[in-house]
Structures are given as structure tokens and as C-alpha cells.
Amino acid sequence: MAGPEIGDEIGDPIQHGGNLSRARTLFRHAPEPWVDLSTGISPHSYPYSPLPDNAFARLPDVASAERLKALAAAAYGAPSVAHVAAGPGTQILLPMVADLIARTGRAAVLSPTYAEHARAARLSGFEVTETDDLDRLAEADLAVIVNPNNPTGRIVPRADLRALAAVMRAKGGLLVVDEAFMDVSDASSVTDAVDAGGLVVLRSFGKFYGMAGLRLGFVISHPETVAKIENRLGPWAVSGPALHVANEALADVGWQCAMRLRLREDAARLDALLGAAGIPVTDGTSLFRFIRDPRAPAVFRHLGERGILVRRFEERPNDLRIGLPCENDWPRLEGALKTI
Structure with a gap:
């Protein structure tokens, strides 16, 4: 049986990266294991x-x-x-x-970008506009920019x-940046500018350290804002195992430099x-590459039929995001690309 038609993919997309169950449904005869x-x-x-032996037996340590x-x-x-503030x-x-300001206002998200920002704002009661015009964000009560952007790699200057x-x-x-x-x-990050107010910066641990399953992220903002977030999170927001790993990783400057x-x-x-x-390649970061090409649906299908999943976008069929393979998966990707 042949793989899915391009129209089938577009009508029922994979909404987020990492959904191998959906990939197996789209490409039923693709070889295993998948290269994600x-x-x-x-x-x-x-x-x-x-x-530590008691990492799962004890509540997370306050000092840690x-x-x-x-x-x-x-x-x-x-x-x-x-x-x-640290959270899971x-x-x-x-x-x-999003709940830090009045829920009856307007939100604007610089797009295209990570879809969860707009969804979270809508769930909080905002009327959401998704725009590629930076100037329009000033019209909103809640403005969101992903910087560097996912999936395009676009960078908005610090100024x-x-x-x-x-x-x-x-x-x-x-x-929100x-x-x-x-x-x-x-x-250049804007974390050093948060003390003036009106600004929240989000940082993610799992992407750079290759440990997304650890579930760890940070809010950086004015102390009054941070206190509100921590009150919402409550005690023990970060697990003991996550504390153990992240305390080592964030202190390991040598590893960070070598990994970059x-x-x-x-x-x-x-x-x-x-x-x-x-x-x-149109743009991206060193963790993913961004492609904008009319052949994107065919590339997505070609790789999917060979058990290689890349990220496509229902609303932007010419766009693809391609992450980095593990060392053992490079030959398989190279072979698939040679027969594109």
C-alpha cells in the first residue's frame, strides 16, 4: 500500500513535534525505528x-x-x-x-511561531491577533515574541x-519574550532589562541540554511578578531529579561552550x-533548520515513507523544520536525502 497523499497530510497534520504515534498512522509502512x-x-x-538513592523518595530539597x-x-x-521563578x-x-494582566484585553503574537502562546492567551480570555508586523504588538495589552523564533529562526533586535x-x-x-x-x-537576551517592569522572559532548560522530558523552565521578571508566579506554582514545583540534573548542568560552563x-x-x-x-535552508538555529520551499510537502512525505519525521505546518504547507539527528542516524538521513 502506498503512503498517504499530500492532501491527506495537510488535512490531518501533526500539530507538534515528537508525535511518533501520529507519524506511524500517516506512514503505516515506514521502517522502524523512526528517526525523529x-x-x-x-x-x-x-x-x-x-x-541519589533517595531522589524519588523525598520531597525536593528547598536548598537545592x-x-x-x-x-x-x-x-x-x-x-x-x-x-x-522555576517551574515544571x-x-x-x-x-x-497570561493571567498576570486583565483577561478581557487584547493579545498579539509575532507569528508564525510556537502555537501554544496564542492558545494560552485565548484560554485566559484574550482576543488574540497573530501578526508578522512587529509594530502591531504595541496595540495589544499582552504582546508575545519568541526570540530566536521557532520555527523560522527570526531574531528581533534587543533595542x-x-x-x-x-x-x-x-x-x-x-x-513576553x-x-x-x-x-x-x-x-542578545533582554533578561537584564526585566527590573524596569512590563517584561517577562521565558527560558527553557530541556532544548539545549537535550532533556525535554525533565520538564524544567524559568520565568525571569520583576521580583513582584516572580512572586505572583511562585504563589501560583506553590511548593516543590521542580522535582528532586530535575534539581539534581539542572544544578549540575547550569554550573557546567565548559560543557556548555563545547556543546554550542x-x-x-x-x-x-x-x-x-x-x-x-x-x-x-532558509534560516533556523543550530538546533533546527528552517526550510521554505514549494516542494516541502513532497519532502515531508518522502522522508516519512522512510521512517524520518520532520515538522510540517498545516497553515504553511511550504514550511518545514528539521532537527538534528543522533550520531547513529546521520547515515539514514543522508541515504534518504540522496533519493529525494
Whole structure:
């Protein structure tokens, strides 16, 4: 039986990366195991030390939680520990951040981008506009920018972000800057500007450290805002195992530097393979590459039939996002691209 038609894919898309169950439904005869390149998660996980024997038996240690916040403040450039809140993944923090201002207002999301920001704002009662015009964000009560952007890799300059935060602050609004991929970017973070108010920065642990399943994310903002988020989260928001791993990883500057170099090399290797197949890379980060090409649906199908999942987008059929393979999966990807 042949693979799905392009129209079948477009009518019933995979809404998020990592959905191998849906991929198996779309491509029933694809070879196993699947090569999942549909996320922007590093294929190189942080080599943490063994967990303590009682890691799952005891409640998370308060001192370890405070140390995590201190390390996060240093790693991400926050003004102080009081400017940092830690939670079980950025995803759970999105609606909490949206609830910081009146729910009857307007929200604007710089798009195309990660769909969960708009969804969280709608769930909080906002009328949401998704726009590619940065100036329109100033009209909203809640403005959201992913920087560097997922999936395009677009970067909004720091000066523009600070200017927009000042506009939002003056009218009691809020600018949310999601810096989930800032660990692998040469762009300038705005975490050091949060003390002025009107600005929340989100940072994600799992993508750069290759440990998305650990579920750890941070809110960096004015201490009053951080206190509101922590009150919503309650005690023990971060698990004991997550504290153990993240405290090691955030302190390991040597590993971080070496990994940034390795990811840049991996991204260049992926660009070369795609280029040899006649697929030009439009943009991206060193954790994923972004393609905008009218052949994108055919590329998605060709790779899917060979058990390689990349991220496609229902509303933008010419767009693809391709993550980095694990070391053992490079030959399989190269073979599939040679027969594109």
C-alpha cells in the first residue's frame, strides 16, 4: 500500500513535534525505528551524575531549589535570584504569565511561531491577533515574541524589544519574550532589562541540554511578578531529579561552550546534506533548520515513507523544520536525502 497523499497530510497534520504515534498512522509502512527530527531538542543530552538513592523518595530539597534559581540567574543574565521563578516546564508557565494582566484585553503574537502562546492567551480570555508586523504588538495589552523564533529562526533586535517593553509598561501591559533557543544564539537576551517592569522572559532548560522530558523552565521578571508566579506554582514545583540534573548542568560552563560548538558543526553538516539534495535552508538555529520551499510537502512525505519525521505546518504547507539527528542516524538521513 502506498503512503498517504499530500492532501491527506495537510488535512490531518501533526500539530507538534515528537508525535511518533501520529507519524506511524500517516506512514503505516515506514521502517522502524523512526528517526525523529521533528523537534528542536538537542540530540546530545547532558551527562549528569547518578541520582541519589533517595531522589524519588523525598520531597525536593528547598536548598537545592534556591541553588537552582541562583545558577539560572547567573546563566541567563537575570539581575538577581529574586528575579527568577522555576517551574515544571515552560508550557505550564504560559497561562500563568497570561493571567498576570486583565483577561478581557487584547493579545498579539509575532507569528508564525510556537502555537501554544496564542492558545494560552485565548484560554485566559484574550482576543488574540497573530501578526508578522512587529509594530502591531504595541496595540495589544499582552504582546508575545519568541526570540530566536521557532520555527523560522527570526531574531528581533534587543533595542526593539526594550522599546516595546517600555510601551507595554506605560499602559500597564506586558511583553513576553520566549528565549527558549537563546542558549544557541548570538543574539542578545533582554533578561537584564526585566527590573524596569512590563517584561517577562521565558527560558527553557530541556532544548539545549537535550532533556525535554525533565520538564524544567524559568520565568525571569520583576521580583513582584516572580512572586505572583511562585504563589501560583506553590511548593516543590521542580522535582528532586530535575534539581539534581539542572544544578549540575547550569554550573557546567565548559560543557556548555563545547556543546554550542558541536551543535554549530552539526547544523552545518545538516545544511550540507540538504544542499546536496537541492533543498536550500532558509534560516533556523543550530538546533533546527528552517526550510521554505514549494516542494516541502513532497519532502515531508518522502522522508516519512522512510521512517524520518520532520515538522510540517498545516497553515504553511511550504514550511518545514528539521532537527538534528543522533550520531547513529546521520547515515539514514543522508541515504534518504540522496533519493529525494
